[in-house]
Amino acid sequence: MSDQRVAAIPVQECGEVLVDARAHGLMIDDRKQDTAGAWAYARQGVLTRLQHAQSLLPTGVVLLFVEGYRPPSLQRRYFEEYSAELADAHPEWQAAELREAASRFVSPPEIAPHSAGAAVDVTLIDHQGRELDMGTRVNASPEESDGACYTDAPGLSVRARTNRATLGGALSTAGLINYGTEWWHWSFGDRYWALQTQRLAARYGPVELP
Template identity: 35%
Template sequence: MDTPHTDISAPMVINIPIKESNEALVSIDGHIDYGPPPESPLTRANYKLLREQVLVKLLKVEAGLPTGLKLRLYEGYRSPSFQQQLFIQHMQRVLSAEPKLNREQSYRKTALLVAPTETIDGKPLSPPHSTGGAVDIEIIDSKGKVLDFGMEVKDWHKVSNGLCCSNCADISLRAQNNRLLLASAMLKEGFVNYTREWWHFSYGDQYWAYSTEASHAVYGRIE
């Protein structure tokens, strides 16, 4: 949780080679709880899909949680086309708040919270969610209520960037402990956390490869 942060779009991340495993996308239906389609109804067909080993690992995470607690998926796979829509929408929010930013500045600021589908020069990228290796995840109690994490994932674009950070200190001790509980459980099963977003974890993608010092990623983007 206190390790130095590296952005998803940083050169040392996006330049890591990908050796695609061709592992299938599978649905979490009947295995892991989930909420309604996030962001847009356009995600309905995809958001419950994950790479097979990611689902296996999530089931192990859930089995290790304290009694009465379960995981709830907010979002899994995103098509590159929808990921690009999210990027453009968030860039519009960024420019609305800071209209004097130039193209490069607005791109980089947008990329802090929404992974781009291409470099600023147009080179295709493999955003974590578009690989099927990334999950936005929460913990719920026995009544299906999300634990107190200091904010809800669905409000990521309405709150400050600082509040989204995994190690945010401006939240209650209970919320801090719940973020730590989630992170500890996920990291134990081999996931890595994107520390600008306490809810985002991935396995097998370039960010995972960078964070674990693996020689290559095993999941690339799926069209």
């Protein structure tokens, strides 16, 4: 997300509303639950595509919505906290190096897909609600996972790689794109999506929950 090509993409805000995914037939996890319920929201276009992705999954496999919308103030806090962790671990890094490294895992607040309601963190569960083996937990950092959080990381078990392929196949077919440093992060309509799909502009910019 630190790539200047992402920041250079203009936003042509379409005005699509944020919608509560809990009312749209998706399985919602509560690990990121907040008092305002913001975590369960996403743009209507994102939810429509998640519903389509669910219909493409094998019988007995269910898409689990972990986190969607993230208020800009919360995104800023996440970015600053992770930057501070990296600064402690690498005191020799200059400010530009820290920002670039932090941006690989946490989007800068001004371009964050989550703050536009454009991104969702998802995983897969079975019919009994058990999370499938994806190689790492959702939101595992590169440091914690030794790089296994990268979507195409080497050294994954056959089962984890197969499960990631199942998740990715359904979401890609439904029109979402993956951010390659986080297997769980998928988006539609944001600046990164626009760059990767060669659109001239993003559909969604930062937005506040009504």
